[in-house]
Structure formats: structure tokens, C-alpha cells
Amino acid sequence: MKVVIMGCGRVGARLASLLEQDGHSVTIIDNDSYSFRRLAPDFKGTALIGNGIDEDVLRSAGIEEADAFIALTQGDNRNVMASQIAKHIFNVPRAVCRIYDPLRRDMYAELGIETISPTTIFAQILREKLESQGD
Amino acid sequence: MYVIVVGGGRVGYYLAKALLDEGHEVLILEKAAAIASIVSDELGSICVRGDGCEATTLASVGTNRADMLIAVTGDDEDNLVACQVAKHMFNVPRTVARIRNPKNENIFKTLGIDVIVNTTNLILESIEEEVPTHTLTHLRDIRDKGLGIVEVKIPPDAPTIGKPIRELSLPEGSVLSLVIRKARKPIVPSGATILEAEDQIIAVTSHESEEALRAALSGQ
Amino acid sequence: MEFRNILVPVSGTEVDEEAITLACRLAKKDKAKIMAVYVIPIDRTLPLDTELESEVDKAERILDHMENVAAGENCSLETDLLQARDAAPTIVDEAIQRETDLIVIGTTYQRRFGQFSLGDIIPHVLKHAPCRVILYQQYTP
Numbered sequence: 022m023k024v025v026i027m028g029c030g031r032v033g034a035r036l037a038s039l040l041e042q043d044g045h046s047v048t049i050i051d052n053d054s055y056s057f058r059r060l061a062p063d064f065k066g067t068a069l070i071g072n073g074i075d076e077d078v079l080r081s082a083g084i085e086e087a088d089a090f091i092a093l094t095q096g097d098n099r100n101v102m103a104s105q106i107a108k109h110i111f112n113v114p115r116a117v118c119r120i121y122d123p124l125r126r127d128m129y130a131e132l133g134i135e136t137i138s139p140t141t142i143f144a145q146i147l148r149e150k151l152e153s154q155g156d
Numbered sequence: 157m158y159v160i161v162v163g164g165g166r167v168g169y170y171l172a173k174a175l176l177d178e179g180h181e182v183l184i185l186e187k188a189a190a191i192a193s194i195v196s197d198e199l200g201s202i203c204v205r206g207d208g209c210e211a212t213t214l215a216s217v218g219t220n221r222a223d224m225l226i227a228v229t230g231d232d233e234d235n236l237v238a239c240q241v242a243k244h245m246f247n248v249p250r251t252v253a254r255i256r257n258p259k260n261e262n263i264f265k266t267l268g269i270d271v272i273v274n275t276t277n278l279i280l281e282s283i284e285e286e287v288p289t290h291t292l293t294h295l296r297d298i299r300d301k302g303l304g305i306v307e308v309k310i311p312p313d314a315p316t317i318g319k320p321i322r323e324l325s326l327p328e329g330s331v332l333s334l335v336i337r338k339a340r341k342p343i344v345p346s347g348a349t350i351l352e353a354e355d356q357i358i359a360v361t362s363h364e365s366e367e368a369l370r371a372a373l374s375g376q
Numbered sequence: 377m378e379f380r381n382i383l384v385p386v387s388g389t390e391v392d393e394e395a396i397t398l399a400c401r402l403a404k405k406d407k408a409k410i411m412a413v414y415v416i417p418i419d420r421t422l423p424l425d426t427e428l429e430s431e432v433d434k435a436e437r438i439l440d441h442m443e444n445v446a447a448g449e450n451c452s453l454e455t456d457l458l459q460a461r462d463a464a465p466t467i468v469d470e471a472i473q474r475e476t477d478l479i480v481i482g483t484t485y486q487r488r489f490g491q492f493s494l495g496d497i498i499p500h501v502l503k504h505a506p507c508r509v510i511l512y513q514q515y516t517p
Contacts, residue, residue: 074233076259098209098233102263105236109266124211125237128245158423183420201462204420218421 025050025082025113027073027103028093032119034059036091041066048082073103079111089115097121104134158222160185160248162208162238163229164195167254171228172199183217209237211245219246226252232260239269292370295358302362308373310355315375322347327368330361379408383476385467385501386412388438391514393445395482398512400449402478412442413456413470415463424461432457464500472506479509485516 022045026033029051037047038061047066050073051057057068071078073094084090090107092100097120104118117135120126126138157180161168164186175182176199184199185208186192192205206213208227219225225242227235232255239251252271253264264272281294295305310317316324321332335349336342336356343349345357351373361369384399386392399410414435418424439455446453460466471479481501486493502509 074260075257076263096233098231098237102233102236105267106263110263122210125209125241128211128241132240132244181424196465201460201465216420218419221421221423 029056033093162227167228224250228254327365334358391482400451416459464497
């Protein structure tokens with residue numbers, strides 16, 4: 022599978038390594054080259070400097086042949102815009118997007134974007150941890 | 157009309173002012189506290205501090221009764237999301253977004269934004285009109301048809317001067333509509349019309365044929 | 377120092393009575409006119425001219441009560457009922473229109489998020505008032 026990841030933060034860098042270990046071809050985009058220090062030293066995929074909401078940058082990242090696109094920058098709006106470009110302009114089969122704001126997450130889920138809200142998930146995990154009998 | 161303006165920067169501020177003068181109910185949503193308080197001081201209580209992309213903020217200012225939402229922050233992605241939230245969660249009938257990157261026009265259109273204001277292209281267009289050295293000037297786009305109305309000015313040394321139009325190899329999809337000559341009435345050109353120096357030719361053309369049209373008319 | 381037009385914004389809290397009483401005593405010497413104003417805030421989810429009956433009833437009760445308080449001080453009181461998005465700029469506009477030369481505004485000691493707070497209205501009025509302002513804080517031992 023060919024995967025394009027936007028945002029080389031802790032999650033993006035880790036996901037890139039995991040996918041690579043599983044034998045996928047990974048391209049990761051970030052607008053700050055300093056972010057690429059987070060990539061594992063043996064990362065063999067492509068790291069590309071650029072703005073992920075720019076069509077041309079996405080094209081040079083190989084979005085036209087990608088099987089999946091994942092948006093993981095700090096900005097909910099950037100993520101949502103990039104995912105929609107991937108889905109509706111480049112017809113990438115899967116576009117997954119991180120949205121911190123739960124309300125925005127729900128709306129874009131209804132609009133057909135695969136979305137994950139770390140806010141909701143993490144709060145749930147914490148609640149379960151606290152309310153379980155602590156083992 | 158109730159109009160919500162997202163972004164209280166210079167564009168949002170003057171836009172709100174103009175809309176107020178026309179008698180509309182206007183609300184500016186501005187994220188930055190400092191800017192929000194300046195706008196409130198200047199324009200009165202028409203500014204709320206808040207994120208125009210957040211559904212809770214939009215709900216609290218009555219977006220469901222808004223007739224229009226105009227997003228003019230400096231970031232294209234914020235403008236897109238503000239318009240999409242307004243449209244899909246609050247059924248705002250008309251959404252307008254400002255874009256900075258001209259390439260986003262197509263994307264925004266695909267994603268359902270009603271009106272897209274491309275500031276970069278607007279400035280470029282007025283520069284082209286002002287600078288006479290351009291042989292071809294964009295006058296107007298014909299939306300959704302991929303066509304534009306252009307003006308071509310025949311340079312004084314063009315090799316095409318003195319030739320009838322039928323002898324020029326005009327690109328397919330371009331139509332010459334009008335020839336304007338100094339101190340004379342504009343004429344609708346035919347194949348027999350002979351080009352003169354300084355002729356201004358108004359033509360309809362597809363975007364792809366623009367360059368070929370300019371070359372055919374100016375012979376350069 | 378002479379006052380001709382005194383404006384007293386009221387909001388239905390217990391300090392209103394004392395603010396009106398203070399205004400009456402200040403007014404006596406110069407035979408100043410006193411105007412009590414109540415602003416009904418209209419949420420932005422509603423058009424500005426929406427008539428909120430229960431709010432209007434409440435406001436009228438408060439203003440009637442203020443008239444009684446002023447009568448107790450042998451003063452006559454004019455009252456005005458306004459509706460607006462934000463109370464503070466409305467109070468300032470009212471002071472400008474009526475050529476008020478003194479605003480008497482009452483407050484009670486209050487805390488917000490655990491800190492002493494003057495709220496949103498008073499700082500705005502102090503900052504933008506077109507005339508003198510007396511801020512009267514009620515003391516409850």
C-alpha cells in the first residue's frame with residue numbers, strides 16, 4: 022500500500038515507521054524540515070518539505086497513486102482541508118484525518134471523511150482507567 | 157439580512173462597516189482578543205471574540221438565522237472550514253470565502269462554497285489592466301465555462317497589420333467579438349476586416365487558447 | 377460641581393436601591409433630573425427586536441420599584457427600558473444621547489473564577505463614559 026502522511030509530529034513519525042515495518046511505501050510531508058528529526062534513523066521512505074494543503078506539494082508526494090492519505094498536523098482545519106483535497110480532488114481511496122474538536126469531527130464524519138478525535142478517545146480511555154477497579 | 161463575518165482583520169473590518177452602512181445586521185467573529193476589542197471599540201457591539209470554525213461559537217451567535225456567512229481570515233483552510241460548518245450544521249443559504257492561494261479556487265468550488273473571492277487574482281487582474289505593455293489583458297472570467305473575455309492590443313510593429321482576419325490562424329474556441337479603433341465606432345469584425353496598429357480587439361476564448369490567440373493576432 | 381442629568385443603570389440586584397438613593401441625594405441640591413435605565417440583553421440567536429414578554433415584565437417591575445425608592449427620597453424618577461445585544465455600550469450611548477453629566481452605577485462585591493471581578497459592564501462604562509462616573513459598591517459585612 023502507498024501511504025502519504027501529512028505532519029511529522031510524534032504520531033506522524035511513529036506511524037510512518039510502523040507502516041514501513043509492515044512493508045508499505047510511505048511518504049511524509051511537513052512544512053518544517055526540523056520535524057523530520059523525529060523519524061526513525063533507518064526510515065527509508067520519502068520525507069518531503071512542503072505545505073500539505075497545496076495541490077502541487079501533494080502531487081509531488083505521489084498523492085495521485087496513493088492508496089491512503091492521513092492528515093496529522095496540529096491544525097484541525099488544515100487536516101480537514103487536506104483530507105478533502107485527497108478525497109475529492111485526487112480520489113484517494115482512504116483519507117483519514119485527525120480532528121481535535123469533537124463537534125467538527127462529527128460533522129466531517131457525516132460528510133464522508135474518516136475522522137478520529139483524540140480528545141474524545143483519550144478522555145474515554147482515562148475515564149475507563151479511573152473507573153475500573155485499578156489492577 | 158443577517159451577515160456573519162469571520163475574521164476581524166482589515167478586510168473583515170471594512171467589509172462589516174460597509175454592510176452596516178447598507179443597513180444589514182452584522183456580526184464579526186474574531187479569535188484574537190486584542191483585535192476583537194479594537195473592532196468593538198470602533199464599531200460598537202457587533203464583534204464577538206471566538207473561533208468562527210467552532211460549532212458552539214457559531215451556535216451562540218445565532219448562525220442558524222444568518223442569511224450569509226463571509227469568511228475572510230488570512231488562512232484559506234480556516235475560511236473553508238468556517239463556510240462548511242455554516243453550511244452543513246446551520247444551513248446558511250450563502251457562504252463566501254476569501255482565498256489567498258489561487259489554486260484553491262477549484263478545491264473550494266468542488267467542496268461546495270458558494271462564492272470564492274480570489275484576492276491574488278483580483279490584484280493581478282488590476283495590474284494587467286493598468287500595465288499597457290501586456291498585449292493580452294483579462295477582462296473577465298465566464299464562470300464554470302472555462303472561458304474568459306480578453307482584450308488584445310495590436311502592437312504598432314505587428315507583422316499582422318494590414319492583413320485581413322481570415323488570413324490569421326486563430327485558435328479553435330476563440331471568437332473575436334469587437335474591434336475598437338481610436339476615434340471611431342467599435343465594429344464587429346468579419347473575415348475581411350483588416351487589422352490596424354493599436355486596434356483593441358475584444359475576444360472570447362478558452363483559457364488554454366489565450367496564448368495562441370495572442371500570438372495569432374500580434375504575429376509575435 | 378453641578379449635576380443636571382444623572383443616569384443610573386439598574387439591573388435588578390440589591391445594590392440598585394442604594395444607587396438610586398445616592399443619586400436622589402446628589403440630585404436634590406441642583407434639582408437634577410434622574411433617569412433609571414434597564415437594558416434587556418437580547419441573545420444573538422434572536423433578532424434584536426424580539427419581544428421577550430417575561431423579560432419586559434421583569435424590567436418593568438424593577439423600574440416601578442425604583443420609582444418607589446426615589447419617591448421615598450421625595451424625588452421624581454424617569455425610567456427607560458431598552459433592549460440591546462450588550463448592556464455596556466448601550467449605557468454609554470444613552471448617556472451621550474441624554475447629555476448625562478453623571479452616571480451613578482452600583483456594584484456588589486463579586487468573584488469570578490475565584491478572583492475579585494468587576495464584571496464586563498463596569499470597566500466598559502468607566503472607559504467610555506462621556507461624563508463623570510460614581511461607582512458605588514455595596515458593603516455587606
